[in-house]
Amino acid sequence: MAVSTRQSRSFTGWITLKRVAVVVVSGTFLALFGGTLFWAGWVLNSWGAAQLPVITTEGERGYRILISPAESDLLAINGITGEKVAFLPKSDMNMLDPSERYLFTSHEAGAQSGVTRIDLVSGETDIIIDYRDHDFTNLDGLLWTPWDTLLVSEEATGGRLYEILNPLSRPDEVRFVERPAFGKRRNEGLAFDTQGNLYGVNEVPDGGIYRFRPDSPLTPRSLESGTLDVLVADERVTDLKTGRVVARWEPESTASLTGFGRPEDIEIVGNTLYVALTTTNEVISIDLSDPNITSVGLFASADTNAPDLSGPDNLASDQDGNLYIAENITLSRYRGRKNQLWFARAGDPLGRAIDVELVATLNSPRNEFSGILVDSAGERLFTNVLGTDNYVLVLQPMR
Numbered sequence: 001m002a003v004s005t006r007q008s009r010s011f012t013g014w015i016t017l018k019r020v021a022v023v024v025v026s027g028t029f030l031a032l033f034g035g036t037l038f039w040a041g042w043v044l045n046s047w048g049a050a051q052l053p054v055i056t057t058e059g060e061r062g063y064r065i066l067i068s069p070a071e072s073d074l075l076a077i078n079g080i081t082g083e084k085v086a087f088l089p090k091s092d093m094n095m096l097d098p099s100e101r102y103l104f105t106s107h108e109a110g111a112q113s114g115v116t117r118i119d120l121v122s123g124e125t126d127i128i129i130d131y132r133d134h135d136f137t138n139l140d141g142l143l144w145t146p147w148d149t150l151l152v153s154e155e156a157t158g159g160r161l162y163e164i165l166n167p168l169s170r171p172d173e174v175r176f177v178e179r180p181a182f183g184k185r186r187n188e189g190l191a192f193d194t195q196g197n198l199y200g201v202n203e204v205p206d207g208g209i210y211r212f213r214p215d216s217p218l219t220p221r222s223l224e225s226g227t228l229d230v231l232v233a234d235e236r237v238t239d240l241k242t243g244r245v246v247a248r249w250e251p252e253s254t255a256s257l258t259g260f261g262r263p264e265d266i267e268i269v270g271n272t273l274y275v276a277l278t279t280t281n282e283v284i285s286i287d288l289s290d291p292n293i294t295s296v297g298l299f300a301s302a303d304t305n306a307p308d309l310s311g312p313d314n315l316a317s318d319q320d321g322n323l324y325i326a327e328n329i330t331l332s333r334y335r336g337r338k339n340q341l342w343f344a345r346a347g348d349p350l351g352r353a354i355d356v357e358l359v360a361t362l363n364s365p366r367n368e369f370s371g372i373l374v375d376s377a378g379e380r381l382f383t384n385v386l387g388t389d390n391y392v393l394v395l396q397p398m399r
């Protein structure tokens with residue numbers, strides 16, 4: 001079960017040049033790390049010169065792309081991506097530990113799945129679990145627990161939930177256990193509420209929204225046993241344009257769950273659970289203030305306040321409770337345009353976003369934004385570029 005430290009972690013595509021700059025030119029990605037300029041050949045392999053720069057930032061707020069300590073003291077990413085590209089493909093979701101020094105990334109790569117850990121100070125990157133340890137498939141959802149373990153779920157039929165018991169340990173000492181009480185399904189988003197209930201989804205076209213109530217909440221035994229509930233709404237979510245819909249949490253064993261348009265990522269802010277519904281172009285909000293009776297409303301949707309939103313997939317909240325929304329690539333391409341990242345301002349008393357603003361457009365047509373995550377200070381927005389390319393970008397909101 002333990003993972004041995006892999007050899008030859010350095011990526012052979014990196015070469016050293018004695019220059020001082022951070023530039024993106026002609027199909028080559030140059031980044032300064034500690035006074036040394038690196039060339040990332042994998043970018044050159046993946047993009048034609050006409051597709052640069054990596055992304056175009058948009059919107060009134062503005063965003064800087066942080067790619068090196070020379071750009072800002074906020075971040076030191078050394079070889080972020082060279083090593084990940086070299087070892088595990090398909091970087092999907094991201095999670096920070098509470099110290100925000102370590103960035104964990106799941107690799108949803110079928111039978112080659114795993115989880116990597118990047119030390120954002122030293123740049124050291126390790127694979128902490130992967131397919132050589134266990135028959136993982138499509139590792140996806142990532143969530144830090146209140147008792148300092150790391151959950152990872154499989155986005156696959158019969159997908160399992162695992163708990164990594166010591167995610168900050170040496171890679172060869174990392175241990176994990178399966179948590180079958182959470183159920184088996186295609187699960188991407190994971191979130192805890194303040195009572196220690198764990199929420200998830202089944203990512204299929206008519207998928208459900210789930211709540212696991214532990215017998216021993218907020219303890220290391222939380223995920224050993226408990227009750228699984230599903231969300232049952234009085235009306236189809238497609239009827240939401242007129243207002244909020246009453247819904248209830250009922251035990252999975254007795255309820256007939258309500259289907260939603262392929263739920264992907266979820267996010268909890270205060271007493272609100274947000275769920276991205278990819279196929280219906282909606283982000284819904286679910287009130288968690290009552291444990292039994294609730295209501296479901298639209299937060300952002302293509303039919304109301306976000307006309308160009310297409311296939312909302314990943315969600316991230318900032319320190320003010322606003323949401324970033326990343327699109328699914330298949331649906332944005334279906335619309336005949338590039339993949340986009342959005343910012344939705346919260347605060348409307350009815351639970352809708354006040355406005356939904358474009359943040360960035362991905363200029364590489366076969367990739368999507370994925371695994372978006374904002375640090376606690378709101379100074380770093382992490383996003384994977386997932387598809388034919390495979391690396392992390394960090395954006396800094398400018399206020």
Ligand SMILES: [Ca+2]
Nearest residue numbers: 092108140155
């Ligand atoms: Ca996924």
Ligand SMILES: [Ca+2]
Nearest residue numbers: 155188203264
């Ligand atoms: Ca997914």
Ligand SMILES: [Ca+2]
Nearest residue numbers: 188264313314
């Ligand atoms: Ca996804």
